Amino acid sequence: MIKMNEWTAIRLLRDKGQSIKKISVIMKVSKNTVRKVLRRGSYKEYRGENRRESKSKVAVWKDEILKMLVKDNYIGSRILNELKTKGFGGSATAFYDYLARIKREVDLSKISERYETAEGEMAQFDWSPYTVSIGEKVCRVIIFTTILCYSRYRRYFVSLDDKQGSIFEALEDAFWHFGGVPKRLLVDNAKAMVKKRTPVETEWNCKFLEFMGGIWRDLRGIWGQGDLGSFVRNVRFFLTK
Numbered sequence: 001m002i003k004m005n006e007w008t009a010i011r012l013l014r015d016k017g018q019s020i021k022k023i024s025v026i027m028k029v030s031k032n033t034v035r036k037v038l039r040r041g042s043y044k045e046y047r048g049e050n051r052r053e054s055k056s057k058v059a060v061w062k063d064e065i066l067k068m069l070v071k072d073n074y075i076g077s078r079i080l081n082e083l084k085t086k087g088f089g090g091s092a093t094a095f096y097d098y099l100a101r102i103k104r105e106v107d108l109s110k111i112s113e114r115y116e117t118a119e120g121e122m123a124q125f126d127w128s129p130y131t132v133s134i135g136e137k138v139c140r141v142i143i144f145t146t147i148l149c150y151s152r153y154r155r156y157f158v159s160l161d162d163k164q165g166s167i168f169e170a171l172e173d174a175f176w177h178f179g180g181v182p183k184r185l186l187v188d189n190a191k192a193m194v195k196k197r198t199p200v201e202t203e204w205n206c207k208f209l210e211f212m213g214g215i216w217r218d219l220r221g222i223w224g225q226g227d228l229g230s231f232v233r234n235v236r237f238f239l240t241k
Contacts, residue, residue, distance in 0.1 A: 076099055121182060
């Protein structure tokens with residue numbers, strides 16, 4: 001299900017005379033989604049219709065979601081990706097709504113422990129897409145976020161895409177801003193960073209390893225002493241969720 005700003009953009013494009021096909025191309029959604037948005041008079045009606053349609057698609061996966069959330073300690077995006085590989089056909093919005101409800105029902109503090117890190121030990125890197133209006137154009141932008149796990153201090157980086165080059169730019173910007181690199185980096189399983197991951201082994205993207213090695217060389221005078229080999233071993237010890 002689309003977000004409210006996307007719903008508004010679709011209706012605005014239609015008011016400007018754009019065809020349903022053209023709108024679907026601009027907004028990168030199906031023509032059926034565009035028709036559904038235009039059919040409903042308010043976002044609340046559209047959201048309610050989609051929630052009823054997709055709720056049952058998520059509920060049947062409750063046991064799987066609980067297992068990955070509680071036992072495997074997976075984050076939401078990882079759970080969603082795992083469900084998709086097993087045949088889940090619902091929307092991301094419906095999934096996250098259902099996940100939030102499960103988290104309210106289950107007291108995670110009683111069954112899990114907060115993972116504390118030392119200063120400079122680990123950072124988390126992720127990104128999210130947003131649809132915004134820039135002038136008269138509707139654009140898709142990516143907000144990259146790098147968070148220092150100890151202090152929760154974060155650095156944002158904006159891009160028009162989430163390609164590997166933009167990922168490297170965002171990480172480089174954050175590390176230079178922080179004045180060093182952490183010992184470990186918590187990343188998702190994006191192909192730009194991880195080629196393949198199994199329960200027992202992770203195959204990293206070679207360009208990602210090369211990039212991180214270059215960043216380490218540039219910043220080691222600020223961060224600390226060591227050799228490239230030890231850093232690459234640290235890179236291979238990165239956590240992925």
